[in-house]
Amino acid sequence: MNRAEISILLVCLLVVFTIGCNQNESASEISQPEAGTTSGEVNDPLPSWNEGASKQAVLEFVSEVTNEDGDRFVEPVDRIAVFDNDGTLWAEQPVYFQLLFVMDRIRSMEADHPEWRNQQPYQAVLENDMQALGQQGMSGLMELLMATHSGMTSSEFDSIVSDWMASARHPSTGLAYTDMVYQPMLELIKFLQHHNFEVYIVSGGGIDFMRAWAEPVYGIRKDHIIGSTIKTEFDYNDGNPRILRKPEIEHIDDKEGKPVSIDKFIGRKPIFAAGNSDGDLQMLQWTDSNELPSLKVYIHHTDSAREWSYDRDSHIGQLNEGLDQAQEKGWTIVDMQTDWNKIYKAND
Amino acid sequence: MNRAEISILLVCLLVVFTIGCNQNESASEISQPEAGTTSGEVNDPLPSWNEGASKQAVLEFVSEVTNEDGDRFVEPVDRIAVFDNDGTLWAEQPVYFQLLFVMDRIRSMEADHPEWRNQQPYQAVLENDMQALGQQGMSGLMELLMATHSGMTSSEFDSIVSDWMASARHPSTGLAYTDMVYQPMLELIKFLQHHNFEVYIVSGGGIDFMRAWAEPVYGIRKDHIIGSTIKTEFDYNDGNPRILRKPEIEHIDDKEGKPVSIDKFIGRKPIFAAGNSDGDLQMLQWTDSNELPSLKVYIHHTDSAREWSYDRDSHIGQLNEGLDQAQEKGWTIVDMQTDWNKIYKAND
Numbered sequence: 001m002n003r004a005e006i007s008i009l010l011v012c013l014l015v016v017f018t019i020g021c022n023q024n025e026s027a028s029e030i031s032q033p034e035a036g037t038t039s040g041e042v043n044d045p046l047p048s049w050n051e052g053a054s055k056q057a058v059l060e061f062v063s064e065v066t067n068e069d070g071d072r073f074v075e076p077v078d079r080i081a082v083f084d085n086d087g088t089l090w091a092e093q094p095v096y097f098q099l100l101f102v103m104d105r106i107r108s109m110e111a112d113h114p115e116w117r118n119q120q121p122y123q124a125v126l127e128n129d130m131q132a133l134g135q136q137g138m139s140g141l142m143e144l145l146m147a148t149h150s151g152m153t154s155s156e157f158d159s160i161v162s163d164w165m166a167s168a169r170h171p172s173t174g175l176a177y178t179d180m181v182y183q184p185m186l187e188l189i190k191f192l193q194h195h196n197f198e199v200y201i202v203s204g205g206g207i208d209f210m211r212a213w214a215e216p217v218y219g220i221r222k223d224h225i226i227g228s229t230i231k232t233e234f235d236y237n238d239g240n241p242r243i244l245r246k247p248e249i250e251h252i253d254d255k256e257g258k259p260v261s262i263d264k265f266i267g268r269k270p271i272f273a274a275g276n277s278d279g280d281l282q283m284l285q286w287t288d289s290n291e292l293p294s295l296k297v298y299i300h301h302t303d304s305a306r307e308w309s310y311d312r313d314s315h316i317g318q319l320n321e322g323l324d325q326a327q328e329k330g331w332t333i334v335d336m337q338t339d340w341n342k343i344y345k346a347n348d
Numbered sequence: 349m350n351r352a353e354i355s356i357l358l359v360c361l362l363v364v365f366t367i368g369c370n371q372n373e374s375a376s377e378i379s380q381p382e383a384g385t386t387s388g389e390v391n392d393p394l395p396s397w398n399e400g401a402s403k404q405a406v407l408e409f410v411s412e413v414t415n416e417d418g419d420r421f422v423e424p425v426d427r428i429a430v431f432d433n434d435g436t437l438w439a440e441q442p443v444y445f446q447l448l449f450v451m452d453r454i455r456s457m458e459a460d461h462p463e464w465r466n467q468q469p470y471q472a473v474l475e476n477d478m479q480a481l482g483q484q485g486m487s488g489l490m491e492l493l494m495a496t497h498s499g500m501t502s503s504e505f506d507s508i509v510s511d512w513m514a515s516a517r518h519p520s521t522g523l524a525y526t527d528m529v530y531q532p533m534l535e536l537i538k539f540l541q542h543h544n545f546e547v548y549i550v551s552g553g554g555i556d557f558m559r560a561w562a563e564p565v566y567g568i569r570k571d572h573i574i575g576s577t578i579k580t581e582f583d584y585n586d587g588n589p590r591i592l593r594k595p596e597i598e599h600i601d602d603k604e605g606k607p608v609s610i611d612k613f614i615g616r617k618p619i620f621a622a623g624n625s626d627g628d629l630q631m632l633q634w635t636d637s638n639e640l641p642s643l644k645v646y647i648h649h650t651d652s653a654r655e656w657s658y659d660r661d662s663h664i665g666q667l668n669e670g671l672d673q674a675q676e677k678g679w680t681i682v683d684m685q686t687d688w689n690k691i692y693k694a695n696d
Contacts, residue, residue, distance in 0.1 A: 222615035267570035
């Protein structure tokens with residue numbers, strides 16, 4: 001993603017934020033979906049998945065690559081699975097939750113920054129004036145991002161995010177954000193780990209934003225959580241060393257950035273990849289090029305009653321070119337409405 | 349490490365290379381040291397370590413942090429151990445082995461580059477003219493590094509390094525480089541892993557240079573091997589995607605760069621760190637600042653008969669400020685001559 005694309009993305013985020021917060025499909029209004037599966041299996045590893053092609057594809061793939069006597073066996077060391085986060089493991093509407101953190105954080109920092117009351121882009125956030133915020137464009141959003149993500153130590157940032165996550169609630173569902181992770185995906189992660197897959201998150205979201213809360217939520221170690229990074233610096237600080245977060249983006253972990261960070265952090269090509277947007281396409285292409293058997297999965301947001309419904313024209317999580325390639329190449333497309341009998345962990 | 353420091357380092361390497369290759373202390377001449385330990389333990393996890401303060405410090409530390417009933421217990425998730433590579437896990441004389449790879453690689457590429465015969469810095473390498481090579485300075489060495497480390501895909505580079513490692517022999521010992529890893533450190537890695545430590549390499553060496561061979565040699569997964577990086581790029585390549593290696597340094601994983609990459613790749617502060625030079629000092633300081641119990645270890649090259657003896661004035665692996673701080677703060681200083689009854693794995 002180049003600077004121009006980042007700009008477009010961020011401006012789109014603002015537009016969506018302006019118009020999207022009134023959206024009224026809410027998880028809290030979800031009626032309990034059909035209970036359990038129809039398979040009758042006692043030990044179904046994926047109880048929130050309805051029987052069908054998607055569930056079948058996952059079960060067959062794992063069965064084949066773990067069958068030592070079969071011709072599609074994959075050694076445990078090569079069982080690398082990568083998951084996008086926003087829109088794949090948890091919801092991403094009306095905007096990426098990390099953006100909602102930014103807004104909340106600006107508000108909570110107001111007391112220490114009285115000058116922000118008359119200074120854009122802060123004033124727009126503090127006055128909840130989305131039109132004015134939209135007018136700040138790329139540079140305004142970058143300023144908000146850096147004001148909230150840099151200028152502190154790595155451990156201070158971790159505490160800030162943890163504290164926010166413990167108390168913040170989603171604007172339309174009223175749920176804790178960590179209750180808006182998808183129950184079927186939690187089951188899938190656990191199922192893969194149980195079969196000796198190393199499961200990683202490879203997300204456009206901030207690496208340290210995710211690591212502050214994701215480890216216990218997903219059961220994925222911090223060193224398996226990969227994302228966008230800002231520059232950091234070691235400061236000896238007279239014998240009390242610290243890592244300082246600098247106001248400069250280092251890596252955008254989206255589109256072409258995903259296979260690059262997979263190569264750098266993991267050092268192996270995945271055999272399993274799951275995403276939900278065009279930002280994940282290169283990660284799925286990279287996985288698809290593995291000489292070993294591989295499974296590529298797109299989560300398709302089709303459920304406007306229980307979650308949100310969007311794809312080709314969405315400003316968040318646009319799935320257009322990816323949907324074409326997935327259909328053309330026979331990748332697995334998960335239809336959230338029909339394939340999942342539960343959406344959120346909160347529904348448990 | 350800034351550009352000036354890199355320059356100084358690389359020029360020093362050249363100087364050492366020029367004068368160091370005649371060194372005649374060689375591992376192949378090593379007489380078998382005293383056999384085993386004197387402890388009489390049947391299941392000594394560190395048989396190549398002589399009884400003494402260093403071995404005792406390691407055993408006590410691991411015993412304490414794994415004792416659930418003690419007040420120094422550390423949860424498994426926080427048992428992070430980091431090891432430098434050059435001079436800590438394997439030898440580094442007369443120059444870093446990766447530099448020897450560069451030289452060999454230039455020679456093996458000669459057939460495809462007839463122009464190199466009359467073009468510096470290549471001519472100097474091809475004619476083994478170390479004096480001329482020394483005159484090329486920083487820019488010449490960077491050119492050699494980029495000529496051998498970029499311009500190919502990540503998987504091609506992996507094969508090139510693997511092939512070299514399988515056939516190359518050390519100029520003075522005649523050993524395969526992978527036989528010049530330290531047997532006592534292999535035992536230490538295994539011992540820590542056995543007690544549920546996550547063991548990482550954090551080295552100034554190239555991340556992909558190491559990953560090409562280190563996984564089976566050390567028993568450390570590729571995603572636990574961290575090092576210096578050059579920029580890479582994803583290329584869709586008409587449906588045959590690849591990662592291209594670009595001729596640009598991205599991160600030097602030395603000195604302040606080590607805690608920075610620990611924070612980025614691991615996301616947790618170590619409780620155990622081992623290094624051998626001032627380049628590891630910041631990593632040990634970072635570990636020392638952990639609120640949990642921690643052990644900091646310096647490997648001190650004191651054995652000119654079985655390996656090499658060097659510290660404060662060495663151009664490779666200089667240990668000066670680090671030695672002062674280690675003594676001042678009571679860190680564990682391993683005396684290779686007296687603490688180890690074996691040096692190389694090859695001696696097994």
